[in-house]
């Protein structure tokens with residue numbers, strides 16, 4: 001069938017969520033951008049689904065600094081999709097491969113290096129082949145959360161004999177960290193609201209609700225000395241680690257601050273991830289060892305992406321929020 005000039009032009013267009021100024025989710029809009037070609041070591045991915053993370057809104061809100069010279073720009077790192085084009089020097093990936101990951105090291109293609117887009121340029125080293133049995137939606141939820149969970153448990157040198165407390169245990173990172181810790185044989189105390197108690201039990205954790213007398217309730221639930229603590233929420237859990245007499249080098253936080261470091265907490269997360277971590281998590285999800293909770297799947301539109309980030313900002317998502325892109 002012959003294509004018209006208009007159809008051909010449309011084929012060369014991409015759609016992406018972008019923002020031109022820092023602010024609330026209302027700064028996000030679907031815009032048309034040009035299709036980009038992958039450079040050396042890069043692939044172009046037709047995005048199927050994008051996973052949302054708090055860091056996305058922290059960036060577009062301007063919380064990390066308001067340098068406007070990089071605007072407009074796109075949103076979100078975590079993706080799943082199908083390889084559409086392969087740049088020079090890429091080994092092990094071909095057109096048609098189903099991939100997932102977290103994009104962080106593609107050379108600057110400006111608007112084309114974010115996950116909330118129909119097409120994205122991704123550094124090949126940030127794209128893992130999808131294992132059999134993993135859905136695009138589940139795969140898109142794993143990038144940052146999977147790398148962060150693996151990295152932080154590594155930083156704490158988690159052992160099967162440990163009793164570990166994990167805060168925000170029902171969140172995106174926490175739910176994976178809980179299951180990886182349980183899988184390694186550790187006893188896991190998961191801290192969340194009472195409404196997540198059954199969910200945490202289903203992941204293999206002993207649930208403890210945050211609130212008054214937390215230290216004594218954690219001690220009681222643990223029934224043995226707490227040896228590790230991973231904070232996925234904020235400073236009060238560094239204080240909890242100290243109150244529980246967790247040893248130096250055995251408690252860490254994803255939300256690192258100078259005060260937390262002064263108090264002896266390891267600032268951990270993705271920075272301690274290693275090659276192979278995401279592949280491992282993907283396989284554990286595909287074979288059912290690690291369960292992924294997808295709280296909601298949104299369509300790809302300006303309104304629904306704004307709503308998705310508004311929901312994420314409220315801070316009580318169980319598991320992950322996903323945007324189905326195509």
Ligand SMILES: NC(=O)c1ccc[n+]([C@@H]2O[C@H](COP(=O)([O-])OP(=O)(O)OC[C@H]3O[C@@H](n4cnc5c(N)ncnc54)[C@H](OP(=O)(O)O)[C@@H]3O)[C@@H](O)[C@H]2O)c1
Pocket residue numbers: 053054055144145148167168169170171172173174191192193194195196210232233253254255256268269270271312315316317318319
């Ligand atoms: N350093 C890194 O590399 C790195 C990587 C990823 C994330 N992070 C940061 O780590 C944090 C967690 O990320 P995430 O993706 O897991 O977030 P998330 O999914 O938005 O976390 C939501 C969870 O937080 C829980 N929560 C809310 N208030 C709480 C409280 N007072 N005490 C304990 N839990 C509470 C909620 O449970 P309830 O609904 O039961 O209240 C909910 O399940 C974010 O600040 C994120 O930016 C850092």
